[in-house]
Amino acid sequence: MQKEIEITVAPEHVSNEQVILQNLARALKVDIAKLNSYKVLKRSIDARSRKVIYRLQIRAYIDEQPLEEQNTFSYPTLNKDKIVIIVGAGPAGLFAALQCLEKGLKPIIVERGKDVKQRRRDLAAINKQGVVNTESNYCYGEGGAGTYSDGKLYTRSNKRGDINKILQIFVQHGADEDILIDARPHIGTNKLPHIITAIRETIQNAGGEVLFDSKLTDFLVTEGKIKGIVINQEQELLADHVILATGHSARDIYELLNKKNILIEAKPFALGVRVEHPQQIIDSAQYHCDIRSEFLPPAYYSMVEQVKTRGVFSFCMCPGGIIAPCATDINEIVVNGWSPSKRNNPFANSGTVVQVTLDDVQGYDPLRMLNFQSEIEQLAFEAGGGNLVAPAQRMIDFVENKLSIDLPKNSYLPGTKSVMLDNILPDFVSSSLRAALPLFGKKMKGYYTNEAILVGVESRTSSPVRIPRDKETYQHPQITGLYPCAEGAGYAGGIVSAAIDGINCANAIVNK
Missing domain, CATH: 3.30.70.2700 (Alpha-Beta Plaits)
Structure with a gap:
């Protein structure tokens, strides 16, 4: 029984x-x-x-023994004539490829960046020298932004697909089995690169292909049907089905679509800062203690507040984490966060952002939200003074409109510079944050403190562009065979939801 x-x-x-x-x-x-x-x-x-x-x-x-569970995935012999091109080797692209293999289709992943091993050198240059490789960074390369994003696997996408299948595949490729049972599972940035490499090797061993340093530079379209893509402005790769899983930072893809008069739409997103506290403050508040028990993990939090008509909320909270420089181009500052599997760094950080609506940026240009996002990132770069030094302010100083005399020790490796963040953030973002932060402090003891630092800017919360698709077929309404997918198309927000969307796009091709 x-x-x-x-x-x-x-x-x-x-x-x-x-x-x-x-x-x-x-x-x-x-x-x-x-x-x-x-x-x-x-x-x-x-x-x-x-x-x-x-x-x-x-x-x-x-009075009975459990049956042994079979949680491995195998792949049949491929029909090599049925090719699916997948653009992007992030979670959506990798899981779309696995699903293609499961259904007997041959996936060819094209990735503008490098494999995990080669990518590490470019990340070191970003952190130590403030030098951005525009094709290999925290966002571009094997595993996409997810490879260096803590590996958070909690999601609200329960009705979109089989979450357990996603988790089982991660476990099969080296993740700890704890992710199958934890309410807030995460893998850890230190473990993800090995797991991503193992998934790629599974794809290759089953007959799929993965091409690195292969940037999509054009679409081949005939009479409203996709016929393939052009890589690096010279190589044509032909197929009747293309899954576009390029992530929300591939701005050149949006510009290419717009240039070719392929329909895209401006989309709301969120903008703000990354807030970092000493982890001990968060532990003390959440666990009601002076010193966290050795049997408890570093504590996390989730905050949300309505300021007039705008939502202000915490995003991608990283206990025991690091603030990372995630720019994809020169002369811009973008910050994000990650944690190792043990979450044992002395700081806790979280994106703290404000809703940006279509009414905030006037016009009809489908790229206007993207351009607005880019302008803020460039202002942040200028304020920091170069080399990816990030503009920052102590929390209470920000709320009280004071320039911080000094800044607390923090985890952002390229360095921080004391500035008035009001000079970077739009007025509606600053005023909303200024109203929300003290309210967050009332919800969580110790949150509202000058020991906390606000680092700018947290701007890549979601795509500022949506690539439309049919709800049933997952295809672009103008281009048969083109499947806009996951975060870059505006249909996912995180590793698991992106993976699910990749699987759904692959299934749509099978059904067709």
């Missing part, structure tokens, strides 16, 4: 099988000897009261 039940345990006992069995026997009112086995289905921390506990959703096996 099997029964599913929730029990609670203290953090120090969350991995203690004997304690869990005792709690199960007590909750189910059965003899502990009858409990042959159990499986943890979900695990979450409940810190709402002063006594922090773990909640475990468990399947108990009473």
Whole structure:
């Protein structure tokens, strides 16, 4: 007999099988000897009261043994005449390729950047020298922006596809099995490169191809049908199906589509700063303690506030994390965050952003939101003075309109410079942040402090452009065989939702 039940345990006992069995026997009112086995289905921390506990959703096996689960994925012999070109080797592109292989189609991934190993050198140059390689950086290259984004795997995309399949594939390629049960699973930036490499090798071993340093420079279209693409302005690659999974930072793709009169649309996004606190402040507030227990992970938070008609919210929170320079072009500042698997750095950072609506940027140009985003990033670069030095301000100083005399120690490696962030951010963004930050402080003790630093700018929260597609076929309304996909097309927001969208686009090709 099997029964599913929730029990609670203290953090120090969350991995203690004997304690869990005792709690199960007590909750189910059965003899502990009858409990042959159990499986943890979900695990979450409940810190709402002063006594922090773990909640475990468990399947108990009473007087029976669990069946061995088969969670590996295999791929059939390919029909090499059925080719699908996938542009972009981020989560959407990689999982689209895996799904193509599963259905017997041959995927060819073209990626403008380098493989993980070669990409590391360019990231080192960004962090240490402030030099941006416009084709290989935190956003471009094998694994896309997801490779260096902490590997957060929690998502609200429950109805779009099989989340468990995504997690199982990550585990099959080296991720810790904890991601299958944690309420807020993450892989860690230190582990992701190896996992991404393993996924690519699976694709190649099953008959797919992955081409690096291969930038899409044109679409081949005849009578409203895709016929292929041009790589690096010289090589033609032919296929009747192209999945466009280029990510939200590939601005040249939007410009190419617009130049060729292929329909794109301006899209709202969010803009703000990355807020960083000492991790100890967040731990103390969330766990109601002076020193975090060794049995608890670094604490996270999620904030949202309505300021008049605008939403202000935290985004991509990284406990024990690092603020990273994520510019994709020269003369711009873009910041994001990541964490290693242990989340053991001394700081906690989170994007803290304000909604930007279509009414905020007047006009009819489909690229107007993108251009607005770019202008802010260039202002941030100028304010920092070059070499990716980022403009920054202490939190209370920002709210009180004071230039910070000095800045606290922080994790942003290229360095920070004290400036008035009002000179960079639009008035409606500054005023909304100024109203929201003290309110966040009322929700979480210690949040509103001058020990926190605001680093600008957090601008790549989502795509400022949408590439439209049909809801049923996933194809662009003007171009048969072109499948706009995931974050870059405006249909996803994170690793899991992007992976699901990649799978859905591949399935749409199979169904067609």
